[in-house]
Amino acid sequence: MQIVRVQHCSAWFNDSFSLRAINWQLEPGQCWVILGHNGAGKSALGALLAGAGEIRAGHIEGLPPRVELVSLASQAALIEAERAKDDSDITDEVFAGTPVHELLAEHCRDPELQAQLVQLFGLAALLDSGFRQLSTGETRKLLLIRALVSKPDLLVLDEPYEGLDAASAAKLAVYLAKRASITPLILILNRVDEIPAFATHLGLMQGGELVQQVPSSDHLARQQMLQLLHLQTSDLSIPPPDPAAPAPPLNAAEPLVRIRQGRVAYGDKVVFSHLDWCIQPGQHWQLSGPNGSGKTCLLNLITGDHPQCYNNDIFVFGYQRGQGESIWEIKQHIGYVSSSLQWQYRVSISVQNVLLSGFYDSIGLYQTATDSQRSIVRQWLSLLGMDRRSDAPFQQLSFGDQRLVLIARAMVKHPHLLILDEPCLGLDDMNRQLVLALVSRLCNESSTTVVYVNHHGADVIQGIEHYLALPGNAAETASAALVP
Amino acid sequence: MANYFNTLSLREQLAQLGKCEFMDPSAFSAGVSFLQGKKLVVIGCGSQGLNQGLNLRDSGLDVSYTLRESAIREKRQSWKNATDNGFTVGTYAELIPGADLVLNLTPDKQHSSVVAEVVPLMKKNSCLAYSHGFNIVEEGMQIRDDITVIMVAPKCPGTEVREEYKRGFGVPTLIAVHEMNDPQGDGLAIAKAYAAGTGGHKAGVLMSSFIAEVKSDLMGEQTILCGMLQTGSLLCFDKMVEKGIAPGYASKLVQYGWETITEALKHGGVTNMLDRLSNPAKIRAFDLASELKDIMRPLYHKHMDDIMSGAFSAGMMADWANDDVKLLGWRKETGESAFETATNTDQAISEQEFFDHGILLVAMVKAGVELAYETMTSAGIKAESAYYESLHETPLIANTIARKKLYEMNSTISDTAEYGCYLYNHACVPLLAEFMQKIDLDVIGRGLSLVDTSVDNRRLIEVNAALRSHSVEKIGQTLRGYMSAMKKIV
Structure with a gap:
């Protein structure tokens, strides 16, 4: 690769976001880490190198022909592409998605490396599975492998560790350390603790500008830059529930959730079995397990979103499932946040209405909200620092801001049970701390019981004393020789 | 079995065809309670x-769910x-x-055999639900007197x-009760509870009849939805190639053009689709569409007449009995057409270019949608039914061509639909031969080469007024309004 020069470059993305006056030089042998708060333009900068955006001033010189980008946006694009392939509306057949091995083959220029990476990340058993059968973490691994085996001239990894369990993230870090000496690499990271030792330079994005560029060897400058990221957050206060429509009361002597001998299987493939779990009111739980171990499946048995909840012995919020109750009677007791919810929330709607929809458990708002609900929503917006974005289209928010809004949406009704399925996925340090502090306070100061799913040992929520770990499958724990 | 529609008096026929009303949400306040505790058995998965x-x-x-024994034994996809x-x-x-309620959700062609097998097993006074009425209306299937027969058809x-x-939320849904089979008088209560159970009541329910559903569905699918798009694809491709456009570009412009322009139709009707053109191009498309409508009107009338008389379904069922000889022959012929076999260029075509270079495509969609809608409403079908079976479905079909x-x-x-589409195409291609002779690349393939885009104000006002005042636009605005909450960001 020759030297890439980004000179006085301003670029527009969908008329809603712009990068301004970027001056940046990438030299062979360098490995850059780009940092910044949510919405600062980190992802846009990565996408710019991969050819996105409309350059309206300045120019880029020396960009090599083959630039590969892996990001949450490229993951979403693949999900969208698979959705578009779904003919089931016409063929009346259920579509499982393109097989994994086909998706891999599309980009592969090094079959040997592909075989090794597939082994390393435990995807071997899934080669014949359809794309839609993959978990979030497995999808991410698939994208990473696709990019790595395409022999790119420049590799841009936008939050590569997001969605990976701790074991997989560690494997990726080890592999990238070797690969960095061969392929020029740019890492866009949210977590300061993910900055690898082999990074030669750090860049800080703020408001669409690359405001700082620091060589890793300059320890003082590096320290200052990281401090900038750890901005202090204001004092939090949690808005009250709606006095006009309090959560329906439950019998305090009964558990919120009781699953006996829980089992989920597709044909002969058993996701988990013999699972007993009882959640008492006020008992906060942390749920962990490797990618594909069935964490989301288990949560969906509780929320009623998994169809096999009808074949299991499940008691939730006073209902023994399958006795004629509707899922809306269940959902009124639950607040729920996950990355898949964020992908589903593709409706054309304002930020304010997303929050209001939390009172009705709907995606989109189909009822007329009351004055007291609107007032509560205004308080939540202040808490999130989004007072002025109340009427902005939800889709125009950055990924991290969308997540904060969805967490608040789950909390507005002060549900009996709040399920947070990897709530920090894709968030920067500052917002991550805000979320964790908020959830910690909910654990301690409200009557809401929290179930929290997380890969990162570092994201601790105070007040959680109960832990459930799902065992992974054999493929996940298998490891293989590393060949960069 | 005799065509059911033809056994009715003219007065009854008109009453059934004209049945289509938007139900007030309060009609669903009982939710699913009428079916609570009852046994629902679905045929087909x-x-x-x-x-x-x-x-x-x-x-x-x-x-x-109930499936054929072989599907269960062989663990077929439906079983899985x-x-x-x-x-x-x-x-x-x-x-x-x-079962208290049997939901027949198998493909049309299987209805006769499935129903014949299932009905003798159904208990006295139970209910049979369809999601499409061809079997009852065109094949004249008669169901045992004690059984209630209803239809619940989500329009998505x-x-x-x-x-x-x-x-x-839910999707707009059409419900109907077969008047010959409503012995307890509770058919409507069952249909409403069923619609509420699928969530349809939140997005709007149309109360219709088996006959209105079948006749409008057949008319829509064979004219604008599939027929017009097939004829338009073949003619536009051949014209571009004849005039020197590279086949790869012509093929791509047509294949993805329908999808792109009807996306505009989906969001804002015919008006929005034409508003995507420059002013001179809009006036051009409008004039072409007017001419096309005059040429094709008799063909749309013939299709409607054959559907109403039963001639269409009789012809098609004769081909079913003759091992689909006609259908398969026509399918092969389509597969061998120049458009179908051309390879697309890699050249990118922007979203706006599909409009600018596809003025004739826009004109054909406008003409087809309006003619189908006008013909249906003049035959006694209500505006709401006619809208769903013409404009509403066009983007869904265009999407399949893009694939x-x-x-x-x-x-x-x-x-x-396929059989009807070929019938239409065979009549429409020769009908448009003379019209196509005058067509040049300015309206298909290359776009208007304009030095300036001036237009006459008065003419533009006339065109805009005509576009916006068409009845399909008015009903469309109302019906899309009901669904506005579910519109996604695209």
């Missing part, structure tokens, strides 16, 4: 069958769909006798029926 069943169960109803989702699956003999693909439900051209469209729509 494809996309509609599975997704409707999932919704009904999540609404608190008791749902199981049902069991993976935790449903009880059994044979007809095992489940039908206990099965996957969307499920997705909208999960979001706390794999006409092959994809014809292999994925029903055999009924």
Whole structure:
């Protein structure tokens, strides 16, 4: 690769976001880490190198022909592409998605490396599975492998560790350390603790500008830059529930959730079995397990979103499932946040209405909200620092801001049970701390019981004393020789 | 079996055809309670069958699936769909006798044999539900007197029926009660509870009749939806190539052009589709569409007349009995057409370019939508039905052409639609021969080469007024308004 020069470059993305006056030089042998708060333009900068955006001033010189980008946006694009392939509306057949091995083959220029990476990340058993059968973490691994085996001239990894369990993230870090000496690499990271030792330079994005560029060897400058990221957050206060429509009361002597001998299987493939779990009111739980171990499946048995909840012995919020109750009677007791919810929330709607929809458990708002609900929503917006974005289209928010809004949406009704399925996925340090502090306070100061799913040992929520770990499958724990 | 429609008096025919009214949400205040505790058994587990069943169960109803013995024994996809989702699956003999409501969600062509097999097993005073009325209306299937016969037809693909439900909403749904089979007088109550169980009541329910559903569905699919798009594809491609456009570009412009321009139609009707053109191009498209409508009007009338008289379905059923000889021959012929076999260029075509270079495509969609709608409404079909079966469905069909051209469209729509589409195409291609002789690249392939885009104010005002005041635009605005909450960011 020759030297890439980004000179006085301003670029527009969908008329809603712009990068301004970027001056940046990438030299062979360098490995850059780009940092910044949510919405600062980190992802846009990565996408710019991969050819996105409309350059309206300045120019880029020396960009090599083959630039590969892996990001949450490229993951979403693949999900969208698979959705578009779904003919089931016409063929009346259920579509499982393109097989994994086909998706891999599309980009592969090094079959040997592909075989090794597939082994390393435990995807071997899934080669014949359809794309839609993959978990979030497995999808991410698939994208990473696709990019790595395409022999790119420049590799841009936008939050590569997001969605990976701790074991997989560690494997990726080890592999990238070797690969960095061969392929020029740019890492866009949210977590300061993910900055690898082999990074030669750090860049800080703020408001669409690359405001700082620091060589890793300059320890003082590096320290200052990281401090900038750890901005202090204001004092939090949690808005009250709606006095006009309090959560329906439950019998305090009964558990919120009781699953006996829980089992989920597709044909002969058993996701988990013999699972007993009882959640008492006020008992906060942390749920962990490797990618594909069935964490989301288990949560969906509780929320009623998994169809096999009808074949299991499940008691939730006073209902023994399958006795004629509707899922809306269940959902009124639950607040729920996950990355898949964020992908589903593709409706054309304002930020304010997303929050209001939390009172009705709907995606989109189909009822007329009351004055007291609107007032509560205004308080939540202040808490999130989004007072002025109340009427902005939800889709125009950055990924991290969308997540904060969805967490608040789950909390507005002060549900009996709040399920947070990897709530920090894709968030920067500052917002991550805000979320964790908020959830910690909910654990301690409200009557809401929290179930929290997380890969990162570092994201601790105070007040959680109960832990459930799902065992992974054999493929996940298998490891293989590393060949960069 | 005799065509049911033809056994009715003219007065009854008109009454049935004209049945289509938007139901007030208050009509659904009882929710699913009428069906609570009853046994619902679904026949067939494809996309509609599975997704409707999932919704009904999540609404608190008791749902199981019945499949042919062979499907269960061989663990076919339908069996997997049902069991993976935790449903009880059994044979007809095992489940039908206990069912209070049997939901027939199998393909049209199987209805006669499935119904003949199932009805003798159904218990006295139970109910049989359809999602499409061809079997009752055109094939004249007679159902035992004690059985109630209803129709509940969500106007969207099965996957969307499920997705909208999960979001706390639903999809627009058509319901009907077969008047010959409503012995207890509770057909409407059952249909309403069923619609509420699928979530349809939240997005709007149209109360219609078996006859209005069948006649409008047939008319829409064979004229504007499939026929016009097929004829337009073949003619526009051949014209561009004849005038020197590279076949790769011509093929791509047509294949993705329908999808792109009808996306504009979906969001804002014919008006919005034409508003995407420059002012001179809009006036051009409007004039072309007017001419096309005059030429094609008799053909649309003939299709409607043949559908009403039963001549269409009689002809098609004769071909069913003759091993689909005609259908298969026409399918082969389509597959060998120049458009179908051309390879697309890699050259990118921007969203706006599909409009600018596809003025004739826009004109054809406008002419087809309006003619189908006008012909249906003048034949006694209500505006709401006519809208759903013309404008509303066009983008869905255009989407199939974008996937794999006409092959994809014809292999994925029903055999009924495909047969009608070929009939239309064979008549329409020669009908437009003279019109096409005058067509040049300015309206298909290259776009207007304008030095300036001036237009006469008065003419533009006339065109805009004509566009916006058409009845299909008025009803469309109302019906899209009901659904506005579910519009996604695209």
